[in-house]
Amino acid sequence: xxxxxxxxxxxxxxxxxxxxxxxxxxxxxxxxxxxxxxxxxxxxxxxxxxxxxxxxxxxxxxxxxxxxxxxxxxxxxxxxxxxxxxxxxxxxxxxxxxxxxxxxxxxxxxxxx
Amino acid sequence: xxxxxxxxxxxxxxxxxxxxxxxxxxxxxxxxxxxxxxxxxxxxxxxxxxxxxxxxxxxxxxxxxxxxxxxxxxxxxxxxxxxxxxxxxxxxxxxxxxxxxxxxxxxxxxxxxxxxxxxxxxxxxxxxxxxxxxxxxxxxxxxxxxxxxxxxxxxxxxxxxxxxxxxxxxxxxxxxxxxxxxxxxxxxxxxxxxxxxxxxxxxxxxxxxxxxxxxxxxxxxxxxxxxxxxxxxxxxxxxxxxxxxxxxxxxxxxxxxxxxxxxxxxxx
Numbered sequence: 001x002x003x004x005x006x007x008x009x010x011x012x013x014x015x016x017x018x019x020x021x022x023x024x025x026x027x028x029x030x031x032x033x034x035x036x037x038x039x040x041x042x043x044x045x046x047x048x049x050x051x052x053x054x055x056x057x058x059x060x061x062x063x064x065x066x067x068x069x070x071x072x073x074x075x076x077x078x079x080x081x082x083x084x085x086x087x088x089x090x091x092x093x094x095x096x097x098x099x100x101x102x103x104x105x106x107x108x109x110x111x112x113x
Numbered sequence: 114x115x116x117x118x119x120x121x122x123x124x125x126x127x128x129x130x131x132x133x134x135x136x137x138x139x140x141x142x143x144x145x146x147x148x149x150x151x152x153x154x155x156x157x158x159x160x161x162x163x164x165x166x167x168x169x170x171x172x173x174x175x176x177x178x179x180x181x182x183x184x185x186x187x188x189x190x191x192x193x194x195x196x197x198x199x200x201x202x203x204x205x206x207x208x209x210x211x212x213x214x215x216x217x218x219x220x221x222x223x224x225x226x227x228x229x230x231x232x233x234x235x236x237x238x239x240x241x242x243x244x245x246x247x248x249x250x251x252x253x254x255x256x257x258x259x260x261x262x263x264x265x266x267x268x269x270x271x272x273x274x275x276x277x278x279x280x281x282x283x284x285x286x287x288x289x290x291x292x293x294x295x296x297x298x299x300x301x302x303x304x305x306x307x308x309x310x311x312x313x314x315x316x317x318x319x320x321x322x323x324x325x326x327x328x329x330x331x332x333x334x335x336x337x338x339x340x341x342x343x344x345x346x347x348x349x350x351x352x353x354x355x356x357x358x359x360x361x362x363x364x365x366x367x368x369x370x371x372x373x374x375x376x377x378x379x380x381x
Contacts, residue, residue: 008181012177015174020333042318042319043315044322066322070311074305076304080188095193102199103312107313
């Protein structure tokens with residue numbers, strides 16, 4: 001197996017395991033704690049996440065798990081692009097870069113609207 | 114204590130993940146309509162769609178990791194088609210903000226009817242290609258592939274489901290890709306496609322962490338269970354059951370859109 005698929009497989013596998021573990025701990029924490037109220041609103045802002053994790057907010061842990069899950073496919077685009085670039089296969093390397101650019105541009109446009 | 118509430122959500126996710134995995138369609142095609150029908154009174158339709166997309170990523174990533182390691186994914190083809198699916202997913206996730214909940218319910222109902230018809234026409238699993246060796250192949254019709262994948266991506270971004278029902282037949286029948294490679298590559302593509310849509314929903318504040326997290330866990334567990342039992346359960350039985358479920362959900366969505374009360378909602 002070439003380097004690109006091996007790196008991609010590693011990122012996808014461990015990214016999904018890590019996010020599932022974070023989600024499981026967060027859900028179990030909320031389910032068993034007597035004093036955690038339901039937080040039915042939207043996800044907390046990213047800048048507040050670190051502080052909420054430090055404050056031992058289980059919803060922050062769940063949100064971190066969801067963010068890891070969202071980031072996993074994006075990270076595999078980076079890994080694929082880097083691996084193809086190392087093989088000097090510039091055409092193949094440009095495709096994941098283009099996909100990633102499209103995603104980041106759309107997120108940027110939605111957030112600044 | 115929120116234990117019972119979370120258990121219900123996990124259970125819903127397990128059911129959707131289990132049946133989705135048995136049929137190879139992903140759990141979101143069942144989960145999103147179930148959320149709309151059962152929790153529509155307090156969960157906005159866009160939050161249900163966002164949850165569906167996160168569940169697609171969950172079921173795609175873990176399986177795609179295994180398929181890539183086994184050499185079943187055509188990585189280059191997958192990434193090329195992602196240009197189309199991602200552009201489509203972004204379009205779908207933007208278009209949904211222009212549609213009313215009723216319009217999304219009707220579109221979803223039509224999609225479920227179509228999926229039920231396709232499922233009825235599809236040969237049972239035993240008759241499909243299950244060879245361990247992968248024949249040599251030459252990919253053709255790239256333009257057709259990119260075009261249809263853009264359409265599949267927009268359906269994904271609009272309805273919160275994976276694009277498998279469109280992408281697998283396209284690659285297999287239209288692009289000359291062996292079935293096993295087509296199915297694994299479609300699964301590989303779905304993760305990035307769903308992430309593109311889900312990030313837009315997340316950016317708009319449509320992801321409700323308390324609901325999405327237990328559902329994703331349930332889908333994850335249900336999909337693992339379904340993939341283990343897939344060979345033991347007669348595929349004709351599962352196929353017939355899923356057709357009934359898809360038709361039932363479609364009818365309930367049409368009833369909901371028409372203003373009749375459904376199990377979790379008071380109607381409009």
